[in-house]
Amino acid sequence: MKIGFIGLGVMGAPMAGHLADAGHEIVTVLNRSPLPMDLKASAVASPAEVARLSEIVITMLPDTPDVERVLIGRNGVLEGISAGKLVIDMSSISPIATAEFAAKFREAGAGCLDAPVSGGEVGAKAASLTIMVGGPAAEFERALPILEKLGKNITLIGENNGAGQTCKIANQIIVALNIEAVAEALVFASKAGCDPAKVRTALMGGFASSRVLEVHGERMIARTFAPGFRIRLHQKDLNLALESARALGVSLPSTAIAQQLMNACSARADGADADHSSLVRALEVLSDHELSKKKE
CATH class of the missing domain: 1.10.1040.10 (N-(1-d-carboxylethyl)-l-norvaline Dehydrogenase; domain 2)
Structure with a gap:
């Protein structure tokens, strides 16, 4: 499937690489840094365009304001999302903000999971991350085949958005x-x-x-x-x-x-x-x- 991946940093780049190696088509955002040389991905101009082109959108960003800007800011994922799509935020951010972001996507008919990780750069490169998930069980089951390409210990903490962040x-x-x-x-x-x-x-x-x-x-x-x-x-x-x-x-x-x-x-x-x-x-x-x- 087409997977949007926004946040190709120290951990995001190898995570996106594992999904590409598994046969998924990766779509990301053009920014000031070039795409990693070994990552097979296409780049577009905005998070909104990533959302339009992808079935699932994954974010892996440093902090709550970064996630807010990418998800619900101008030309953000929310502007390009449509019913039936799924957003998975794998950043480590505020549980309160996570619940607020998820509510906006649910109003648009899209699913939303928070799935922060533990394991650092080593775990990202080895696809052995621990992944802590918050959100409805049905959405977790839908995301599980994707998450299994990134980690080993994957747990649905609770069906409320923010449980993974907690x-x-x-x-x-x-x-x-x-x-x-x-x-x-x-x-x-x-x-x-x-x-x-x-x-x-x-x-x-x-x-x-x-x-x-x-x-x-x-x-x-x-x-x-x-x-x-x-x-x-x-x-x-x-x-x-x-x-x-x-x-x-x-x-x-x-x-x-x-x-x-x-x-x-x-x-x-x-x-x-x-x-x-x-x-x-x-x-x-x-x-x-x-x-x-x-x-x-």
Whole structure:
């Protein structure tokens, strides 16, 4: 089928590539960046034109304002959508805004799912993403063959639009607090005179073992902060968590601390686009100790 795919960034490009490899015809939007060399796709002038030409439209964009502009802005997807088509937003954005966008598409007779993902660039390239979906079960079943080309763990969280985004926020809370915990532990052990690499190896064999300790603990020690997932994007997700928590009357004290540490990292000249494992830098400043430095 013809699939519109808007948002060919670090994750979107390989995701669209998997759909093209599966035999689907990909339609996207012309922008300032050229199409990836290895992506078989045709480009048109606007999101509205993408919607006119496609049976299903997928968006993979950075933040709520980007999705709003592409979906319901001038020359947006809504202007080109027609009854019977399906919109799948795989961005990580506000659950409240998601429900509002979906209502507009339903008024036009189109289906709408929110399907944010976890797994980062590695998962996008390997088609092993975890996909958290919100929306009617019938629309989920229709989308499932497409989603199965992009991920392995695909779950319908709830039949209300916004359920997928709520689950993604929960995911980002857990990941952020795990990163903070690993960073605190390694800075503590290092300043006490232990080799953080050996501490990490020992902890990987016990109950403290985690994927974050394995991957991001190694990044912290090796100082390899080239982005897999940019800290500014995780910072955005924690902002969404705290905004939603205020609306729900939920207390998220540790999430607020993690967000402030990310704010401190983002204030650095090279901070906002570094990997989210670079949260350790804020703790190093507070402790006056860098992991790479041995205790005198």
